[in-house]
Amino acid sequence: MDAQERQARLAALEAEIRQCTRCPLHRSRANAVPGEGSLDAPIIFIGEAPGANEDRLGRPFVGPAGELLETLLERIGLTREDVYITNVVKCRPPGNRDPLPEEIEACKSFLARQVRLVAPDVIVTLGRFAMERWLPNRRITRVHGRGFRFGRCLVVPMFHPAAALRRPEWLPLLEADFDRLPAFVDAVRLGRRQAPGPPSLHVETVEEEKPPPAQLNLFDQGE
Numbered sequence: 201m202d203a204q205e206r207q208a209r210l211a212a213l214e215a216e217i218r219q220c221t222r223c224p225l226h227r228s229r230a231n232a233v234p235g236e237g238s239l240d241a242p243i244i245f246i247g248e249a250p251g252a253n254e255d256r257l258g259r260p261f262v263g264p265a266g267e268l269l270e271t272l273l274e275r276i277g278l279t280r281e282d283v284y285i286t287n288v289v290k291c292r293p294p295g296n297r298d299p300l301p302e303e304i305e306a307c308k309s310f311l312a313r314q315v316r317l318v319a320p321d322v323i324v325t326l327g328r329f330a331m332e333r334w335l336p337n338r339r340i341t342r343v344h345g346r347g348f349r350f351g352r353c354l355v356v357p358m359f360h361p362a363a364a365l366r367r368p369e370w371l372p373l374l375e376a377d378f379d380r381l382p383a384f385v386d387a388v389r390l391g392r393r394q395a396p397g398p399p400s401l402h403v404e405t406v407e408e409e410k411p412p413p414a415q416l417n418l419f420d421q422g423e
């Protein structure tokens with residue numbers, strides 16, 4: 201598929217999400233929030249669900265958590281236009297409650313199609329709900345900042361920026377996890393040509409849908 205066709209498919213997918221009525225969240229939303237960013241992004245960031253600002257504007261991460269995300273991206277020389285940003289569910293749960301399992305299930309294929317089209321080197325899950333898509337039964341306080349290999353791509357779980365705003369003691373952890381992202385991207389790119397990656401990162405190989413992890417390799421940052 202060439203770049204033009206991928207771009208057209210992503211635009212069609214985003215339009216489909218804006219019209220979606222698959223789950224009850226469509227009734228209370230002002231706008232669905234498909235996601236935005238570069239089709240050539242090396243990193244896709246996946247949060248939980250739109251909040252009030254996102255619902256109003258139809259864009260992801262535009263409130264205080266979005267400002268922090270942009271600041272964190274600046275640390276590694278990126279802007280939000282360089283990456284792709286989306287959420288597990290695309291419509292705001294009323295009162296900012298947690299998304300329900302059936303809402304996550306209804307929205308699941310949209311996220312899968314976005315990940316396939318963007319085909320990033322690294323998937324960063326922000327918070328518990330996004331992490332559970334790839335790493336169920338893990339504790340984010342133990343695995344944040346570590347890389348989990350799924351096929352050619354690494355999944356790196358991190359705290360949600362909103363959580364770091366609520367608990368300032370988590371902010372330095374989030375900053376340190378962001379600082380490792382360029383090395384994770386390099387590790388994936390090096391891995392296409394040669395293995396192993398740089399000797400400073402934890403990467404665990406996971407066979408999706410088949411727990412437990414098949415193999416531990418490379419290096420551990422410690423838990």
Ligand code: SF4
Nearest residue numbers: 220223226291306307
């Ligand atoms: S949350 Fe997802 S599945 Fe539910 S209405 Fe919105 S786009 Fe559709």
